Amino acid sequence: MSHTVVQDKLPQDPAAAIRAVVARIPAGSVASYGEIAQRAGLPRRARLVGKVLRDTPDGVRLPWHRVLRSDGRIAFAPRTAPFREQRARLIEEGVRVLSGKVDLARYGWDRNLDAALWAPPVSESSSKRSRR
C-alpha cells in the first residue's frame, strides 16, 4: 500500500455544505433552493440542492420540508405523497400553506432576518389602526 495519496475527501463537500445550511433553517421558516445554494457558497446550483435532498436517506434528521421553490410553492406535484408530507410538516410548524404555496414575505428565512433587523418600535404612522 504505497500508492494512495489519500485525497479522499473533497475540500469543499457541496453536499455537506448544503445539508449544513438546510439544518440551520429555523423552525417555522422556509427558504428556497436557490437561497440554500447561495448560502452554501454554491451560487446557481439550486438543482444540486434538490438532488442532495433527494439523495438524503430517511433516518437522517434534516428539515428538508422547509425548502421550497423561489415562489414559495412546494416543489412536488400536488396530490403526491411527498407533497402531502411536506405540507403536513410545515403546517405542524405553524407555517401556513395555501394551495401548496407559502407566503415567503411572511415565513421566508430572509424575512426573519429582516424582521430582526427592523426591530420595530411598532408604531403605525398612519392611524389606520385605532390604537387604544
Next chain:
DNA sequence: CAGGTGACCTCTG
C-alpha cells in the same frame, strides 16, 4: 464521451 435528466430559476407573452 455524448446526450438526457432534474425536490430549479428567470424572463416573455
Next chain:
DNA sequence: GCAGAGGCCACCT
C-alpha cells in the same frame, strides 16, 4: 394566472 423557452450545472446512462 398559465405556457414556453433558455439557462444552469452535477449526475446518470
